[in-house]
Amino acid sequence: MNRRLPANMAFVFVRKSRINGLISLNSKSEHLNFFCVDHFNISHVNLTAPGNSPNTDGIKIGMSNNVKIRDSHIGSGDDCIAISLEKLTLISITSLVVLDMGSVPEAWESTKKKRTSRMLGDTVFTGTSDGIRFKTWESSVAEITVSGFLYENIKMVDVRHDILSTSTRSIGDSHVQIRNVTFKNIWGTSRDKVAVNLQCSKSFPCKDIQLIDINLIHNGSDGPATALCEYVNGSARGKMFPPSCLN
Template structure:
């Protein structure tokens, strides 16, 4: 009895500390009235936490109660540690009445091992948060999407002829302005691990993403149609881009990322079937280890729009393939690739203070469109050598305009 009471007291104190920490990160408000804080523990709503019983309904009941709690209160959905919770696809939707919503993830969450359980009516994501402003998801829990059962066959059931299947996204935040995500570990996603869609003012920090380099289309973080996003101090190992920034995104800051294995940090792909705009992206102080690409911008031929004011600063490479690349001929299938007079216009791109080693000979590849030049490309204080002793490296350009200063290998292909 005493030990149980002590355990509950420790849990309450932990939640209060989480609330105080999250509030300090979110704003300069100062004091929190515990009287306005309400905790909704999923165990009290019927969760078993044994890794076998479906806890989806218990999670939904806890979320609904928290979301419909007192206005101007602060609601915490608590997922206790020491347990594993099996969930089918779940949509945590808003708007919510409380001014702040918190989800404390101390336990582990795992998907169903039966594909038929993954049918849902909220697009193609497994765990989705939507229309919840001021949301904080925090904790040391682990979220496992059981990716191996999807990687060989992304279909839930045999598709009609000509239809391509897409495996689910592991965690998605959609229209969650001011969102904070901190501390979680995401592993073995069926597809993208973390997707931010139409979010403004989001901060993602201190997360771990882990999938094998052979896992297909498992981007670590995909930022789409979002603004004022900050991703920092995280470790990402994936089978695709560690971070991909898609069309409609602006004012994006990426820093302190350890990437590898994976395909590096990418802008794009852009221009596939419509107009794409990306601007004001700052990537700095990141490390790439044995990745397929380092920092790159990739666009399809035939696209419309622009990507500008993009900087990569203080990047370190360790045995990276394709360390610096602009690819305006992106066509991953290598089939029916377009050759067009239109493409996404690239300008004001800076690569500065970059060093390390490469497994490729062509370490700086600026392949711009032959019909729409890249302009104001700056390559400054970039030093890349071969990871193989004695092998020479070089850089190349297609229709790239700008300047190169203090660069090894010598880059003389940039046009004025």
């Protein structure tokens, strides 16, 4: 029987609190785990684990509200910030430096229909596996809608998947609909030719997706960066490279 390894620090049912200036090194599992917290500020934290270390999420957040993360540095072997969408609102992430593997933020579905609001801005990704990522799993019992996301002022440096919305972990068609998402002023380099990969559910397509001022370059021998869209609608404006695939 495999036992789950402990987080370096966990906060459960904590309200009106903060972490500042914390250093966490080589966690066995996630560095910081937050569950059912409200009005929690995280700033100037440095979370580091080897790039090949499994399940070493930097920050994991579930069923929480009013969480702010800023001015921090995360280098991890798994998801740098992983956020469960169940009963979660008002998450703000700004001025972050992200290294090694993982993604910020990785969002996965809950079992309940819920609207959320989240912002990621003024952040640098360096050498990560994924940049901005929505992850869905197998077909859930309930129909789920997640909405109200803003990602802006983000620099990508040699990131494998800069913008990724996919149901690659689903065996069946996902019941999660992603809508009202804005990607604004995102620039840098992509390790993969497909820099913008918006693959959504056939049954519940992504809606109201906005791309504004995107400039992602791929310098590989297979040619310039491209975009891929499946079951998604929205609009694009401003500087747009790779050319938008939105309808």
